[in-house]
Amino acid sequence: MAYSLQELSDFEDIRTLKHRYFRGIDTADLPLLATLFTDDISVEYRGGGYKVKLAGRDNMMDFLANSFHSGTAPMHHGHMPEITLTGADEAEGIWYLEDIFINLDDQLHTSGSAIYRDKYRREDGVWRIARTEYDRLVEVVQPLDSKLQITAHWLANTGRKPHERTDIGHFIQWGNG
Amino acid sequence: MAYSLQELSDFEDIRTLKHRYFRGIDTADLPLLATLFTDDISVEYRGGGYKVKLAGRDNMMDFLANSFHSGTAPMHHGHMPEITLTGADEAEGIWYLEDIFINLDDQLHTSGSAIYRDKYRREDGVWRIARTEYDRLVEVVQPLDSKLQITAHWLANTGRKPHERTDIGHFIQWGNG
Amino acid sequence: MAYSLQELSDFEDIRTLKHRYFRGIDTADLPLLATLFTDDISVEYRGGGYKVKLAGRDNMMDFLANSFHSGTAPMHHGHMPEITLTGADEAEGIWYLEDIFINLDDQLHTSGSAIYRDKYRREDGVWRIARTEYDRLVEVVQPLDSKLQITAHWLANTGRKPHERTDIGHFIQWGNG
Numbered sequence: 318m319a320y321s322l323q324e325l326s327d328f329e330d331i332r333t334l335k336h337r338y339f340r341g342i343d344t345a346d347l348p349l350l351a352t353l354f355t356d357d358i359s360v361e362y363r364g365g366g367y368k369v370k371l372a373g374r375d376n377m378m379d380f381l382a383n384s385f386h387s388g389t390a391p392m393h394h395g396h397m398p399e400i401t402l403t404g405a406d407e408a409e410g411i412w413y414l415e416d417i418f419i420n421l422d423d424q425l426h427t428s429g430s431a432i433y434r435d436k437y438r439r440e441d442g443v444w445r446i447a448r449t450e451y452d453r454l455v456e457v458v459q460p461l462d463s464k465l466q467i468t469a470h471w472l473a474n475t476g477r478k479p480h481e482r483t484d485i486g487h488f489i490q491w492g493n494g
Numbered sequence: 495m496a497y498s499l500q501e502l503s504d505f506e507d508i509r510t511l512k513h514r515y516f517r518g519i520d521t522a523d524l525p526l527l528a529t530l531f532t533d534d535i536s537v538e539y540r541g542g543g544y545k546v547k548l549a550g551r552d553n554m555m556d557f558l559a560n561s562f563h564s565g566t567a568p569m570h571h572g573h574m575p576e577i578t579l580t581g582a583d584e585a586e587g588i589w590y591l592e593d594i595f596i597n598l599d600d601q602l603h604t605s606g607s608a609i610y611r612d613k614y615r616r617e618d619g620v621w622r623i624a625r626t627e628y629d630r631l632v633e634v635v636q637p638l639d640s641k642l643q644i645t646a647h648w649l650a651n652t653g654r655k656p657h658e659r660t661d662i663g664h665f666i667q668w669g670n671g
Numbered sequence: 672m673a674y675s676l677q678e679l680s681d682f683e684d685i686r687t688l689k690h691r692y693f694r695g696i697d698t699a700d701l702p703l704l705a706t707l708f709t710d711d712i713s714v715e716y717r718g719g720g721y722k723v724k725l726a727g728r729d730n731m732m733d734f735l736a737n738s739f740h741s742g743t744a745p746m747h748h749g750h751m752p753e754i755t756l757t758g759a760d761e762a763e764g765i766w767y768l769e770d771i772f773i774n775l776d777d778q779l780h781t782s783g784s785a786i787y788r789d790k791y792r793r794e795d796g797v798w799r800i801a802r803t804e805y806d807r808l809v810e811v812v813q814p815l816d817s818k819l820q821i822t823a824h825w826l827a828n829t830g831r832k833p834h835e836r837t838d839i840g841h842f843i844q845w846g847n848g
Binding site: 495496497498499502505541542543573574575576577588590592606607609629630631632633634635636637 | 676679683687693698744745748749816820822823826
């Protein structure tokens with residue numbers, strides 16, 4: 318049994334969509350990110366020390382712009398997609414995340430992994446993320462080692478500076494369990 | 495020169511097969527894992543401080559169920575596949591592994607990389623892993639840092655608890671070289 | 672809108688080309704690497720503590736053979752490709768790198784991420800890397816922890832030994848900014 322040209326093309330485009338998402342967050346490329354979500358996107362992250370829940374592209378953009386700010390050095394790599402086409406313009410995807418998040422303000426180093434379960438929708442011929450959620454598999458938090466030197470830090474330039482940031486506490490619930 | 499629809503579909507399905515494998519081991523999803531191997535799978539891992547050798551799906555399931563237990567926090571990410579179709583129902587694949595393995599029982603943190611060389615076979619229309627071996631490129635072992643906090647740990651729930659584990663020492667040879 | 676068989680095949684082959692590159696550098700597989708570049712390849716890496724600039728396959732091979740030597744334990748993983756076909760035999764690609772570079776001679780551990788922007792050209796039916804550049808997103812340098820044990824080290828065997836190495840300082844500019 319073989320996939321059709323259209324199906325294979327959809328696999329390609331959906332993967333590239335998510336690849337752009339990860340590049341977008343870690344470079345704070347807000348114009349790129351704004352093109353990747355449906356208007357009614359819903360988000361739910363079940364982290365270790367945090368939970369995130371929000372809906373709507375504007376809230377998502379608000380959340381991302383203030384999470385990936387100039388005081389952070391993040392790395393988010395989405396791996397090993399398992400894409401399923403569920404309709405002519407609908408698909409689902411499982412991804413396995415590896416992430417490192419250095420918070421320079423708090424001097425914390427968080428690393429870990431998570432399984433994403435996404436839904437994608439094609440609108441006007443373009444695939445977008447309509448739903449994204451993840452569960453943490455492993456999350457490890459450490460104080461930033463004093464002997465560690467940060468010799469490149471992209472978000473220092475492109476991320477929001479302290480005076481530009483707005484509060485996103487209403488999207489986040491802190492604490493374990 | 496272009497691949498056929500069937501060949502492109504095979505690339506997709508073989509990649510997804512291996513993606514499921516990595517998600518399966520790190521979440522201790524034994525029902526998923528049981529669908530991924532041929533009955534006569536053969537396995538050979540040439541690690542740094544260990545070698546693993548076994549044959550047969552039952553032994554593989556025994557090995558995996560007792561390796562990814564509740565006292566471990568593992569991350570296994572398979573990257574950059576190079577798939578070659580070697581027959582109508584046979585294929586080979588090279589993958590580049592990055593892995594982190596936190597052993598909470600022994601308080602050890604092992605990380606590293608390896609090159610996999612796999613063989614796949616299609617049975618009843620479904621691709622399965624028929625042979626898998628790897629060679630370590632880099633392996634680094636450290637005591638677990640006392641300042642490190644584990645704030646998410648999936649296998650604590652899904653992995654085998656101490657009283658459920660059975661001995662797999664006969665599959666493993668410890669020690670360097 | 673669907674891609675053609677040829678376009679989908681090109682995506683496959685260009686990905687595999689870059690996958691081979693990463694496997695080639697981390698295993699010091701010089702015969703493999705020599706097949707992956709156009710004769711006129713141009714390279715520009717804008718790292719944190721270093722910049723690299725060079726042109727031509729011979730210089731690239733010289734640079735790689737002396738960078739991935741027996742005193743290093745490297746891991747370079749290229750993720751999340753965004754490939755664009757720009758002509759019948761020309762393409763561009765964005766990749767997101769995660770890398771770890773253990774320098775045993777200097778007892779330094781460098782890790783980080785970067786965004787690659789590549790150009791590929793098909794010559795005699797084979798895709799090759801014609802241009803590659805990257806910008807560092809994050810780069811972290813630490814002294815190698817004294818409690819860390821290296822239990823596998825592939826390049827100790829395949830990398831150039833001290834007496835085999837030649838100077839590549841003319842390709843590199845050290846220092847930040």
